[in-house]
Amino acid sequence: xxxxxxxxxxxxxxxxxxxxxxxxxxxxxxVSARVQWRVGPPVGQPLFDVLKLLGxxxxxxxxxxxxxxxxxxxxxxxxxxxxxxxLWLANLFAVSFVGDLIVVVYLxxxxxxxxxxxxxxxxxxxxxxxxxxxxxxxLAYELPFIVCLAAVIVKSDLGIQxxxxxxxxxxxxxxxxxxxxxxxxxxxxxxxxPPFDVAEAETEIMGGVYIEYSGVPLAVFKLxxxxxxxxxxxxxxxxxxxGLHFNGWxxxxxxxxxxxxxxxxxxxxNTNPRLRIDQALRFFWRYLTPVGxxxxxxxxxxxxxxxxxx
Amino acid sequence: MIDxxxxxxxxxxxxxxxxxxxxxxxxxxxxxxxxAPTIARHISEKMGGRLVxxxxxxxxxxxxxxxxxxxxxxxxxxxLKTRVKKxxxxxxxxxxxxxxxxxxxxxxxxxxxVVFEGHPRLERLILADDWPAGVHPLxxxxxx
Amino acid sequence: MGWKMWxxxxxxxxxxxxxxxxxxxxxEILELLTPRFDVERFGIRLVGTPRHADAxxxxxxxxxxxxxxxxxVYRQTPKPCVVFAIxxxxxxxxxxxxxxxxxxxxxxxxxxxxxxxxxxxxxxxPPKPEAMILGVVKALSxx
Numbered sequence: 001x002x003x004x005x006x007x008x009x010x011x012x013x014x015x016x017x018x019x020x021x022x023x024x025x026x027x028x029x030x031v032s033a034r035v036q037w038r039v040g041p042p043v044g045q046p047l048f049d050v051l052k053l054l055g056x057x058x059x060x061x062x063x064x065x066x067x068x069x070x071x072x073x074x075x076x077x078x079x080x081x082x083x084x085x086x087l088w089l090a091n092l093f094a095v096s097f098v099g100d101l102i103v104v105v106y107l108x109x110x111x112x113x114x115x116x117x118x119x120x121x122x123x124x125x126x127x128x129x130x131x132x133x134x135x136x137x138x139l140a141y142e143l144p145f146i147v148c149l150a151a152v153i154v155k156s157d158l159g160i161q162x163x164x165x166x167x168x169x170x171x172x173x174x175x176x177x178x179x180x181x182x183x184x185x186x187x188x189x190x191x192x193x194p195p196f197d198v199a200e201a202e203t204e205i206m207g208g209v210y211i212e213y214s215g216v217p218l219a220v221f222k223l224x225x226x227x228x229x230x231x232x233x234x235x236x237x238x239x240x241x242x243g244l245h246f247n248g249w250x251x252x253x254x255x256x257x258x259x260x261x262x263x264x265x266x267x268x269x270n271t272n273p274r275l276r277i278d279q280a281l282r283f284f285w286r287y288l289t290p291v292g293x294x295x296x297x298x299x300x301x302x303x304x305x306x307x308x309x310x
Numbered sequence: 311m312i313d314x315x316x317x318x319x320x321x322x323x324x325x326x327x328x329x330x331x332x333x334x335x336x337x338x339x340x341x342x343x344x345x346a347p348t349i350a351r352h353i354s355e356k357m358g359g360r361l362v363x364x365x366x367x368x369x370x371x372x373x374x375x376x377x378x379x380x381x382x383x384x385x386x387x388x389x390l391k392t393r394v395k396k397x398x399x400x401x402x403x404x405x406x407x408x409x410x411x412x413x414x415x416x417x418x419x420x421x422x423x424v425v426f427e428g429h430p431r432l433e434r435l436i437l438a439d440d441w442p443a444g445v446h447p448l449x450x451x452x453x454x
Numbered sequence: 455m456g457w458k459m460w461x462x463x464x465x466x467x468x469x470x471x472x473x474x475x476x477x478x479x480x481x482e483i484l485e486l487l488t489p490r491f492d493v494e495r496f497g498i499r500l501v502g503t504p505r506h507a508d509a510x511x512x513x514x515x516x517x518x519x520x521x522x523x524x525x526x527v528y529r530q531t532p533k534p535c536v537v538f539a540i541x542x543x544x545x546x547x548x549x550x551x552x553x554x555x556x557x558x559x560x561x562x563x564x565x566x567x568x569x570x571x572x573x574x575x576x577x578x579x580p581p582k583p584e585a586m587i588l589g590v591v592k593a594l595s596x597x
Contacts, residue, residue, distance in 0.1 A: 029494070033489075033492070033494060036489040037489065038489050038492040038494065038495075039492050039495050040492075040494060040495060041494050041495055041497060042495070044464075045464075045465065045497055048461055048464035048465040048497060049465045049497070051457075051461040051464075051465075052458075052461035052462055052464065052465045052508065054461075055457065055458030055461050055462070055534070056458075056508075056532040056533070056534070057532045057533050058532070059505060059530070059532055206502035206503045207501065207502040207503040207505075207506060210503075210506070211502070211503045211505065212503075212505060213505065213506075214505040214506065214532040215532050218506065437555075438517065438518035438519040438555065439519060440518065441518065447554040447555070
């Protein structure tokens with residue numbers, strides 16, 4: 001029990017995920033800067049941002065719901081930490097239990113939900129608009145996300161344990177590849193990156209959901225975003241790419257898998273303008289969901305006829 | 311340019327108090343303040359002039375208002391000069407007939423204190439909300 | 455207070471306020487924030503709301519109408535924060551010194567709200583982006 005608490009707080013929980021997250025955030029900003037022919041920030045910049053935010057005063061608006069306003073970032077952050085711990089434990093030490101895939105999928109919704117609830121509790125019409133859009137975005141991308149995970153579950157002989165799924169890399173088959181691509185776009189929306197950053201549209205609604213946040217709650221939100229940036233590529237690597245193993249050559253492969261997902265996310269982020277919320281909904285429901293359903297059908301067909309590359 | 315002046319002389323010759331050329335393309339025509347709005351309407355509606363703007367100036371003899379009309383076809387400018395007596399400067403408004411003059415007249419009202427009779431909405435336009443009423447900054451006798 | 459100021463110097467997030475400028479300084483600030491001058495290497499980032507800001511970049515002489523609004527924006531910015539007065543008009547009213555519509559230069563209006571405000575001046579009409587970067591870096595190193 002004590003070991004689990006240690007794992008939760010230090011490695012691979014709070015400290016480790018935060019460090020990896022801030023480092024990934026720096027990689028994101030540096031690559032984006034290079035794409036724009038700039039120099040970009042120094043390595044410690046995301047850490048400086050968080051430290052600075054911790055030193056600012058917290059302003060709670062008058063007609064905001066004070067309890068929810070201050071609790072929302074903590075809820076999201078806690079959920080992100082738990083997800084990170086589960087995923088890293090499953091990958092590094094093969095600590096897993098039946099159904100932990102379902103638990104992870106449920107917990108991965110909570111950070112987006114907390115952002116939305118925080119926006120609604122802010123008492124600002126711009127924040128409400130942003131939270132409204134975040135709500136619709138969650139509805140949009142959860143559907144193809146779950147459908148593609150169904151494809152992966154079918155491929156791994158109907159096992160819903162992370163280690164079992166990670167044993168067979170799904171991306172080596174057509175349905176797995178389709179699923180990977182669809183889930184990559186869903187992860188883009190989950191992270192709140194362009195082209196799906198309509199909830200935090202800086203030029204339009206002045207910061208959207210985060211408009212009234214300042215000081216420590218904003219720092220917690222930033223940490224939550226950093227941990228999500230570290231966790232979601234690990235999730236994709238576990239479910240589609242065969243997991244991260246740290247024995248011998250496995251270390252290099254694991255780092256490459258992680259970097260592959262991150263670089264794909266950054267490149268999509270830098271080459272696309274922002275989609276409106278109705279365009280995003282249409283994109284996820286009308287175009288990506290059929291692709292996901294096709295992936296499930298191919299997976300079932302492959303399993304029924306014993307063809308592994310379908 | 312000569313045509314515009316000649317046409318004005320034929321239509322309103324009796325009311326023109328003076329005319330001079332500022333440059334080959336600009337003519338100043340001086341009229342009295344009771345005739346200015348009707349002549350301005352004539353220039354805009356019958357002669358095809360486009361109202362550019364209305365400018366105002368505080369002089370010892372009253373507030374001088376200049377109505378600038380552009381004739382884009384021959385690249386020329388016709389300016390109607392008139393003087394409104396102080397205190398209580400009043401003149402008929404062009405706004406009901408020329409919607410573009412609405413805000414211009416509000417600005418002149420704010421800064422020089424000219425009251426445009428018949429203006430649909432003569433309210434404060436560009437002075438600050440807490441500016442004292444009755445103080446018109448562009449008048450020469452105002453203290454800073 | 456020491457580590458808060460140190461962190462603020464490492465990552466100053468900027469919110470732009472125009473209190474009656476002719477927009478020349480605003481155009482230069484817009485150019486400053488483009489990828490060519492790359493202010494992200496200093497940690498500077500443009501934010502959309504004063505609540506996220508550490509530095510208020512104020513341009514323009516403060517008109518009578520804008521003065522209460524500037525004070526409100528300053529109140530909404532979480533402390534500790536600094537104020538950059540950009541341009542001749544913001545530093546000392548410039549050519550509008552005798553104007554009837556001005557409430558004062560930026561430091562006079564902000565000091566009415568908070569006598570201990572930290573105000574940094576970058577003169578110019580308008581200051582070039584290079585001059586603004588030099589001014590910001592020098593000023594932050596003095597804090």
